Amino acid sequence: MKARAFSYFRARTIEEAFDAHVRCADEARYIAGGQSLVPALSLRLQAPRLLIDITHIxxxxxxxxxxxxxxxxxxxxxxxxxxxxxxxxxxxxxxxxxxxxxxxxxxxxxxxxxxxxxxxxxxxxxxxxxxxxxxxxxxxxxxxxxxxxxxxxxxxxxxxxxxxxxxxxxxxxLFKSGQRIAFDELARRRGDYAQVGCGMLATYTDKRVDDIRIAFFSVGSVPTRAKQAESVLAGAVLDAAHVAAAQAALANDLMPPDSDDVPPAMRLHLARVLLGRLLGRLGEGA
Amino acid sequence: MSAPLTSLDRPNSYIGRSVPRPNAKRLLAGRGRYVSDLRLPRMLHAAFLRSPHPHAKIVSIDCEQARALEGVHFVATGEDLAKICTPWTGTLDHFKGMTSEPQLPLPLDRVAWAGQAVVAVVAESRAIAEDALELIVVDYKELPSVIDLDTARQSGAPLVNPGSASNVCFRSQLDSGGVDDAFATATHIVEGEFSFGRHTAVTLEPRAIVADYDHSAGMLTVHHATQTPYQFQDLYSRHYGIPEARVRVIATDIGGSFGMKLHVYHEDMAVVGLSILLGRPVKYVADRTESFVSDIHARDHRVRARMALNADGEILAMDVQDLTAIGAFSTYPRTSVVEGNQVIRLIGAPYGFKSYRAALEVIFQHKVQTSQYRAVGHPIACAVTERLVDMAAARLGLDPFAIRDKNVIADDAYPRTSPTGYRFEALSHQACLQRLHAMMDYDALRTEQAELRTRGIYRGIGIATFVEITNPSPAFYGVGGARISSQDGATVSLTPSGEVRCLISVTEQGQGTEAIISQIVADQLGVVQDQVKVITGDTEVTPHGGATWACRGAGIGGETALQAARALKRNILEIAALILQEQPSALDIIDGQVVDASTATPRLPIAEIARIAYFRSDTLPPGTQAQLTVSHHFAPQGYPFAFTNGIQGCSLEVDVETGFIKLLKHFVVEDCGRIINPMLVDEQLRGGVVQGLGAALFEECRYSDTGQLINGSLADYLVPMAMEMPDIMIAHVETPTKDTALGAKGCGEAGTAAASACVLNAVNDALAPFGASINSIPITPTTVLKALKRF
Amino acid sequence: MSERDAYVPDEAEETVRVRFVVNGRKVACDASPRETLVDCLRTTLELTGTHAGCEMGACGACLVQLDGRAVHSCLMFAVQADGAAIDTIEGLSESGAISDLQAEFHRRNALQCGFCTPGMLVSAHELLSQTARPTRDEIRDALSGNYCRCTGYEAIVDAIEAVAKARASASCEDGGVA
Known part of the structure; x- marks a missing residue:
């Protein structure tokens, strides 16, 4: 597990980074924290000719x-x-x-x-x-x-x-008064990638949700907003019926991938459970 | 039942005291010396090109570009090594009828699992060696493969060994008689099919080896992170045709082993050959991705079992079929059938029923080999037995403790032979059950469980009894023709300064071997522990012996040290008696002083005896030859194995909406005979339990239909980590074996033996209100939600 | 590996001069850009107390302190650390900064094979420098990236908890108006 050879350049300004990138055509990669990139290099899944360190910009x-x-x-x-x-x-x-x-x-x-x-x-x-x-x-x-x-x-x-x-x-x-957030994820072990995770930001007037943005991760090929669930909840008081409707709407919002250990139906189920729990916390003023 | 008082129970005895390990301070300061740390002059580095296919013919290999790369010293294919290494076959005579193909370091014309090493590159650095691997072109012709157990058993299935008639490696049967009658007359029959996923050892230090062949001396030195240096001395000698005396194997600090590092690996054998071919030291450290596809795996069993009971809940009989898939070869030199063999012999072991029948079938498939890993067979035997007992308890309306209390062999009913043929000297199931019940505060846990259920919180309580096999005699491997010693040797010296040095064949992987040996020697000689230096793990220095596996270090190694120390003490006292003009029997040694045995009055420091014996032998009576070095060997006699027993319990909570399981607390009551160092025993149990918990909830080598290991990294293969593991309470019952003066049995595998069974029972207990049932390990959120039909 | 066919390793791989302060001493060495910090520490600087367990940041065996914070030395290249201060288990041992942790680990046998131990100590040291009296759950959380196959973790948690307690009471006695 040793990376292929590459050259290294430490950029001090954005312009220096761009110049280095151009010189190396498409075969350069920027590195910042490198916590995902370095393993990819060590496994030789990626092999740039030049690594441009941007952490000193x-x-x-x-x-x-x-x-x-x-x-x-x-x-x-x-x-x-x-x-x-x-x-x-x-x-x-x-x-x-x-x-x-x-x-x-x-x-x-x-x-x-x-x-x-x-x-x-x-x-x-x-x-x-x-x-x-x-x-x-x-x-x-x-x-x-x-x-x-x-x-x-x-x-x-x-x-x-x-x-x-x-x-x-x-x-x-900026986070404003009247806004509430909730976040949680279901990971097998602390720090693992979640089987499903979700975060949300809601704007309240009294007990009514004026507006809510709900984003899921580990549910598909991209981080995903649950837009139909959001629209079910916008303008509503978070009662059981609205929560259930939002959970049902996830079927249209999320298209979980077929994975070897978490079947799509299970991921959708977990997303619904998580959504229900987070809306519950939101209602409690989380 | 606690141990009867003997000389080992003196107030100042080191036996039974929680003494920290002297060698641990080094490791805490970063001064460990692991094989992966080693750098020798002119040392080169090996890397291996591995097969991408589970089964393929090697049509051609083009290494030209790789050979031409600067920094590359050698590129070897199977033929290069086959010229100097004789093949090995992983069969043993006492497993009648078993088969396995001969193996070579690198294959000649066919690969049999994805990940098998095919070509070796030796270069000036590991990075350059890996560069060269990318330049090698192997032309494979893919062949049909068998990945799963059922396919492998079908007639007409592709054959793993083309010369065989089927994919069966080994079959075995046990039948005590009376099984059919018992089932015919039984009031209750419970049955199930249980599956146990493949998992692997995942030692934190991967396999590491530095082979150093010196042509001028005809001498091979191998620095090898292994539990069993003598076994490898013998194997390297025989397979490479080097006289045994010119093979030295050194096993220094080892970053975990757990049974995984005592098998022959193709890469390790190749590295030895590469060093011979190059005449230079060659180092190979498996990286983590290589470990997952080349270290042995374990388990992978499917067991159908049923249990017959009478109306009172007494077990009458068990009937068992174990199927296990072991990969493409049986491992060498211990074979891959031992786990299955132990499964069918340990099932039902705690209980007093008479009628037992079992069939074992061991199957080849195109995967990496399975073989012995901590608690070989025990977790499977325990989980099958204990789950059936719980199912029976539910059927009968009995509490899990009550049904076990009714069925375990009574503590006063020993010796006893199990229906599978194991002879038990003395076990303590009843005492352990009582201790566990009290320690768990079982009734309170049940009350709390009932109360929480009314609030929609589902907790489970599980218990599991177990029997562990330790201190194996030659009946284990020796009788089958394996050159694996069941004896150990120790050489104990009084040094010229009056200190003590003990060279012993049992080895240290962190379990505390050196600590307990120094405790025993110090105790038996009558010196303070830090005056005893223990040296292990070097075939050129320490006597030949079995080393450390199957929980034999304390029981066999400890007894060896005890007897050697007693012999040295006799010799010291003989010289002391001459100097002091006393009878040896009138003298004793306490705290490094020769004392009057009756009054404990100090007479002479043993350092003075050493000084006189080594430097002023002229002052001793004529004809006196002081023997201040004693070598002693000890092989277990009497019972073929020292069985231990115990019981574990756990409390956990199942989130029935997500399927996630939270372990709350784990409990162990264990009887390993005489305890030499309670702290070290407890830590063995805790570590063992957590390996069992990993198996129960997390660990599984998952394969695609096309034979690729799909989670072969530490990010994807889930090992147990601190956040998810519970605190573990431990208590002991002590039933020493009478086969030895020390009375110690093993404790290293007890934790792993029953932990996963406990969790299985506890999860099923938690799910009982839903009528859901799970009989497979690992228990994942997916398994739980499927059982609950939540998606 | 899609670029495989195009890959021609550089015959003469160029090294670069890297300077850092390792365990309190200025050090300069030549490193190939592809050399990870853990390999550089272990091989070039002979600081073998830092271990490589997975080379992808999943096991914690390679943790060192970089400018005072715990980092995986397998997840950065030595060249990235140019100009930084690095403390390894050897330096932390010699300075006495973690002597109480080491003593408590020893007393409780919070290690077996010892391969994870340097990384555990780095994590423990960082936790206690940020949280004076962590709960057991906080300790377990702080260790969530440190794999130990031997101990089952409990003794490690116990040892860290005991040191936290001892440090807290010592700082009270030192006149801290707690």
Whole structure:
């Protein structure tokens, strides 16, 4: 399990990273935390000619308020999701999901930008970006652009990122009073990829849900919003009938893959159970 | 029942004391010396190209590009090694009629499982060797394969061994008589089909070997992370034609073994041959992906069993059929049929019924071999028996404790021969049952369970009795022609400084072998423990012996050390008596001092005896030759095995909506005879239990229909981790064996033997209100939800 | 491996100079970019107390401290660590930073084969530096990425719990107005 040989370049600016990438045509890879990339290299599942280390690019760092958004630099590590007060205050769903991301030592290295860019359909943060209606700030040679999470995840490990582009930051709309979140996942062991996971952000007026965004992970080839379930719940009080209707709607929202150990019907069942439990917690003011 | 008092029970005895392991501090400081750490001058690194197919003919192999790569020293195919290594066959004579094809380090013309090593590359680094693997082109012609047990048994199925008539490796039957009558007259019959997934040892340090052949000396030195260095000394000598005295096997610190590291592996044999061909040290450390497809797997059994009971709930008879699939070959030199053999002989072992019938069928398939791994056969025998007992209890309306109390062999009914032919010297099921009942606070657990059920929380309580086989005599392997020793040897010396050195053939993999040997020697000699240095694991240094497997380290190795120490003590006291002009019988040794036996008054430090004997022998009476080094061998006699027993219990909670299971608490009452170091015994039990819990809930080698292992990584194969494991309460009953002065039996496999059975019973207990039943291991959320018909 | 046919290994693989502070000492070594930190530590620097168990971040045997935080040395290349401070089990032992943990592990036999132990100690050290009095569940959670095949974990949890307690009472006695 030793990687193929490659060259290494440590970029200090985004421009340096782009230049290096261009020089190596398509055979370069950016590395940040590397917690998924390094095993892929060791297993020789990937074999770039050049590894461009972007962890020393200052522009990709930092968590701060920018207007109605919390700007979370792409290099923000998973462990900072647990320790950074601004995240606890303005993006509590990321704080809630972070303890479920792998293990402590992985969280010390893994980055938010890396997780979003990889777009593992079983990972927590890509789905939470969906639930939060986050915007992904992307830099390319032609400049910067912001893509809504809804438009970012395209297919299995395929995103709106063009070759050579990298994620600068994730912008999360600030958490407001009247909003509630809930997160949980069903994993066989602590830190494992979940059999099903879900996070949600709801905006309440009194006991009525004005608006809700529900995102699942480990249910298909991409992190997936449960849009029909959302529409069942929008404007409703979360009573048993609405919860049941939302659970039923998941049949249309999710298309679980055929997997060797979790049959699609079981995954759908687990998603419904999880949705029911999380809506219950939401109702309790979770 | 506790052990009768003997000289081993003196107030200051080291026997029975929880003493920390002297050799553990090194490991805590990162100063362990594992084979994977080893670097020798001019050492090269091996890597293996593996078959992508479960069954294929090797049409051609093109290694030219690989050979040409800078840094590559050698590329070997099967033919290169077949020239210098004789083939091996994994059969033993006492398994009548068993077959298995001869094996070579690398295959000549056919591969028999996906992952089998085909070509070896030796290079200056592992990375370069792996680069070269990518440059090798093997032309395979795929052949039909058999992956699952049922297909393999069908007539007309593709043959794993083309020369055979079928895929049967071995069949065996047991019949005590009376089974049909018992079933005909039984009031209750319970039956089921039970399946046990394949799992594997997953030692944290993968297999590691450094072979170093020196042509000038004709000497092979192998640094080998193995439990059994003498066995490998013998095998390397015979298969490579090197005189035994010129083969040295050194087993230093080993990162876990559990039975997995005592088998012959193709890669390990190849590495020895590569070193011979190159005349340089060659290192091979399996990486984790290789471990999963080349380490032995275990279990993979399907058992149909039924149990007959009378109206009172007494067991009358059992009738059992065990099918097991063992991969493409039987392993060498212990074979792959021992697990099945132990399954059919251990089923029903705790109970006093008379009529038993069993059939075993061992089948080849195109997968990596299964073989002996911790608690060989025990978890299967235990789960089948204990599940049937619980099913019977439910049928009869008896509590699980009550039905066991009614049926276990009474503690005063020994010696006793089981219907499967095992002879039990003395077991303590009744005492263990009582202890467990109290320790679990069983009645309170049941009350709590009932109360929680009314709130929709489903807890389960499971118990399982077990019998464990330890301290094997030559009846285990020797009688079948295997050169696997059941005796051990120790050499104990009083050093010139008056310290003690013990060289012993039992080996250390972290279970505390060196600690308990030093306790025994210190105790028997009368010196403080830190004056005793124990040395293990080097065939050039320590006497030949069986080493550590089948829970024989304490029982056989410990008795060897005890007798050697007693002999040395006699010799020391003889010299002391000459110096002090006393009778030896009037003297004793306490804390390194020769004392008056009657008054314990110190007379002379043993260091002074050593000084005189080694440096001033002229002051001893003429004709005196001090023998301050003693070698002693001990082979078990009397009972062919020292059986131990015990009972485990567990409490868990099933989330009936998700199928997830939370282990709450585990309990063990165990009787391993005399306990030398209670802390180490408890830790053996805990570690063993967790391996059983892993098997119960998580571990399974899953294969695709096309014979590919689909979860062969530590991210996909689920081992038990800290968060999911419960605290484990332990209590002991002590019934020493009278076959030895020490009285110790083994304890290393007891934890694994019954843990999964407990969980199986507890999950079924939790699901009882739903009428759902599960008879397969591992129990996954999928299994639970299917049983509950939730999707 | 789709790129297989195109793959021609570089005959002369270039190494780069890597400088870091390892166990408190400045170290410079030449590493191939593809060399993982664990391989570099174990081979080039002969710090074999850090172990490789899975080479994919699933077992915790290779944990070291990188700039004070526990990381998998199998999940980064040595070149990435250029400029960083690395502490391995050898350094943590010599500095005495974890001597109480080591003593308690020894006293309770919270190790058998010892292969997981350096990684366990790194995890335990990090936990106790962040949480003074963790619950047993928090301890188990902190160890959730450290695989041990031998012990069953309980003695390890016990040892960490005992050290946390001892440190807390010691800091009270040291005049902490707890």
């Amino acid at each position: 200052a522009e990709l760092r930092g968590v701060r308020r920018e207007g109605e958004f919390l700007r979370i630099g792409a290099l923000t590590r998973h462990c900072e999701m647990l320790s950074e007060p601004l995240i606890a205050e303005f993006a509590p769903l990321l704080r809630a999901a972070a303890p479920f991301v792998a293990h402590p030592a992985i969280r010390n290295r893994g980055t938010l930008g890396g997780s979003i860019a990889l777009a593992d359909p079983a990972a927590e943060f890509p789905a939470m970006a969906l639930a939060l209606d986050a915007e992904i700030e992307i830099a390319g040679r032609s400049g910067k652009r912001r893509v809504k999470a809804d438009d970012f995840f395209i297919d299995l490990f395929e995103t709106a990122l063009e070759p050579g582009e990298l994620i600068v930051a994730v912008h999360v709309p």
